[in-house]
Amino acid sequence: MPPLLPTAPYRGTRDFLPEEMSVRTQVFSRLYETIETFGFQRYDGPVLEPVEIYEAKSGQELVERQLYVLTDKADRRLALRPEMTPSVARMIAANAGRLSFPVRWYSHPNCHRYEKPQKGRVREHWQINVDVFGSESVEAEVEIFELIHALFRTLGADPSLYEIRVNDRGLAFSALERFVGLAPEQVKPVFQVLDRWEKLPREVCLEQLAGHGLDAAAAAKVEAFTKLDFPAFVDAAAPEVRGESRVARILNEGLLDGPLRFDPLIVRGLDYYTSTVFEVFDVSPENRRSIFGGGRYDNLTALFSKQRIPGIGFGLGDVTLMDFLETHELKPAPDVSPDAVVLCAEPSLRGSMKEVAARLREAGVKTVTPLDGGGLGKELKKAAKLGARVAVLVGAEEHGRGAVIVRDLARSEQREVAATDVASEVGSTLAR
RNA sequence: GUGGGUGUAGCUCAGUUGGUUAGAGCGCCAGAUUGUGGUUCUGGAGGCCGCGGGUUCGAAUCCCGUCACUCACCCCA
Numbered sequence: 001m002p003p004l005l006p007t008a009p010y011r012g013t014r015d016f017l018p019e020e021m022s023v024r025t026q027v028f029s030r031l032y033e034t035i036e037t038f039g040f041q042r043y044d045g046p047v048l049e050p051v052e053i054y055e056a057k058s059g060q061e062l063v064e065r066q067l068y069v070l071t072d073k074a075d076r077r078l079a080l081r082p083e084m085t086p087s088v089a090r091m092i093a094a095n096a097g098r099l100s101f102p103v104r105w106y107s108h109p110n111c112h113r114y115e116k117p118q119k120g121r122v123r124e125h126w127q128i129n130v131d132v133f134g135s136e137s138v139e140a141e142v143e144i145f146e147l148i149h150a151l152f153r154t155l156g157a158d159p160s161l162y163e164i165r166v167n168d169r170g171l172a173f174s175a176l177e178r179f180v181g182l183a184p185e186q187v188k189p190v191f192q193v194l195d196r197w198e199k200l201p202r203e204v205c206l207e208q209l210a211g212h213g214l215d216a217a218a219a220a221k222v223e224a225f226t227k228l229d230f231p232a233f234v235d236a237a238a239p240e241v242r243g244e245s246r247v248a249r250i251l252n253e254g255l256l257d258g259p260l261r262f263d264p265l266i267v268r269g270l271d272y273y274t275s276t277v278f279e280v281f282d283v284s285p286e287n288r289r290s291i292f293g294g295g296r297y298d299n300l301t302a303l304f305s306k307q308r309i310p311g312i313g314f315g316l317g318d319v320t321l322m323d324f325l326e327t328h329e330l331k332p333a334p335d336v337s338p339d340a341v342v343l344c345a346e347p348s349l350r351g352s353m354k355e356v357a358a359r360l361r362e363a364g365v366k367t368v369t370p371l372d373g374g375g376l377g378k379e380l381k382k383a384a385k386l387g388a389r390v391a392v393l394v395g396a397e398e399h400g401r402g403a404v405i406v407r408d409l410a411r412s413e414q415r416e417v418a419a420t421d422v423a424s425e426v427g428s429t430l431a432r
Numbered sequence: 433g434u435g436g437g438u439g440u441a442g443c444u445c446a447g448u449u450g451g452u453u454a455g456a457g458c459g460c461c462a463g464a465u466u467g468u469g470g471u472u473c474u475g476g477a478g479g480c481c482g483c484g485g486g487u488u489c490g491a492a493u494c495c496c497g498u499c500a501c502u503c504a505c506c507c508c509a
Contacts, residue, residue, distance in 0.1 A: 006500095008500085008501090011500090011501090065433085065507080066507085066508080082509075083509055084509095085509090111509075113508085113509080115507090115508085116433090116506095117501090117502085118502075118503060118504070118505095119502090119503070119504090121508085125509080127509065129509095192507095195508090196507095268508090268509090290508095290509095292509075293509075294509090314509095315509055316509090317509060320509090343468090345467050345468095346467090375465090375466055375467085375468095376466090376467050376468055376469090377465060377466080377467085377468065377469070378469090379468095379469085380468055380469035380470090381469050381470080382469085383469065384469045384470045385469090385470085391468080391469080393467080393468075395467060396467090397467090405467095405468090407468075407469090409469070409470080410470095412468090412469085412470090414468085
């Protein structure tokens with residue numbers, strides 16, 4: 001006998017048993033519906049992509065340490081997609097000729113990263129991706145933020161539970177350069193320090209700044225920079241950059257009907273974001289973390305096409321979303337029970353039993369019939385365990401007069417009705 | 433890549449300064465109940481005490497190693 005294989009799923013991946021799957025399905029269906037009410041269209045693509053599409057723009061850490069890479073039989077280098085944005089940029093570029101912009105697309109792919117699993121972090125997750133391609137208008141930003149608010153609303157979360165924090169990388173770049181007096185090549189490492197500003201102790205941040213060649217005066221200015229309010233932040237940037245900032249327009253002109261908070265510490269790790277960046281945070285003390293984020297990438301399709309197609313979007317992962325819903329007790333209850341079971345008292349009545357079941361299914365009732373013969377008592381026990389609310393009993397005596405028994409399992413009441421009326425009787429029992 | 437915590441029944445967990453046959457609750461199966469379930473009662477199945485080594489008359493218990501899970505760091509969707 002060879003040793004038995006482990007039943008646990010591969011590290012960092014998850015099995016979804018029916019109860020949990022039911023919760024997920026309910027949550028995601030609501031999200032799909034809401035996204036579609038904004039006119040977004042769903043697409044999908046391959047799990048495997050050429051490694052090159054991530055190498056250019058996604059960031060070093062991701063490609064070097066987190067990418068699942070494999071070689072096919074013809075020596076092509078492929079990766080399990082770690083995110084969807086490069087794939088969708090590829091698809092948009094390939095089909096740009098016959099698309100009418102702006103294009104509103106969404107998808108729900110599984111994405112893989114070689115991570116060390118921990119809370120909120122796994123190796124395979126499902127990420128809802130929402131993108132608008134082909135518009136440089138500030139209205140694209142506004143629409144994305146409105147959609148985010150709508151998504152939380154459909155899940156039962158009001159704006160007091162979360163916070164959209166927004167920044168503009170172009171603005172931040174210029175402001176940092178001018179306010180602190182940084183050379184352009186110093187800005188990116190300083191961004192990375194800013195990204196961790198709230199998580200690390202002050203001394204550590206200052207040390208890291210020194211490590212990037214900033215003297216004490218410059219480090220002090222960076223610290224002051226983190227505390228700038230929005231008007232001062234905008235003033236610090238070069239005038240020509242100020243005028244381009246969509247984030248500045250939204251905040252200054254009040255274009256968004258819903259909360260949005262400026263935060264100079266939001267910079268995000270992906271290299272392809274060019275201007276608007278945002279992250280959505282859970283404000284609960286127990287789960288104070290980034291739930292998801294996104295931003296504007298004005299030249300990502302440049303990898304695939306000479307045509308310039310700007311885009312903006314976000315990726316919402318299932319793990320952090322479920323943690324958020326869990327924290328706020330917003331997870332829907334699992335719904336895995338059939339509505340009805342149909343049973344017969346003796347094997348000769350199986351045919352009639354199946355006719356009754358067919359009639360119920362025709363009416364849209366989730367109906368189960370026994371596969372293995374057991375007594376009525378046993379089958380009713382199984383029905384209760386399954387959570388069925390109604391049992392239809394086909395007995396010899398009733399069958400003789402064209403009738404069946406419809407039993408309300410919750411109330412322990414039953415009625416004899418004509419077999420032809422079974423669907424309406426079951427329907428009204430379920431409606432009680 | 434670095435550090436902490438935890439590994440005992442399907443699940444949640446007890447298990448005394450090391451002591452003989454390793455327990456409970458829940459779940460599962462069967463019976464009480466061959467035309468009526470959930471409750472109740474009775475019975476039953478189910479354990480390489482993560483794995484390997486060591487100490488000891490004796491190890492679930494102590495020591496070393498290893499693997500797995502988990503949390504955090506790093507980094508980040």
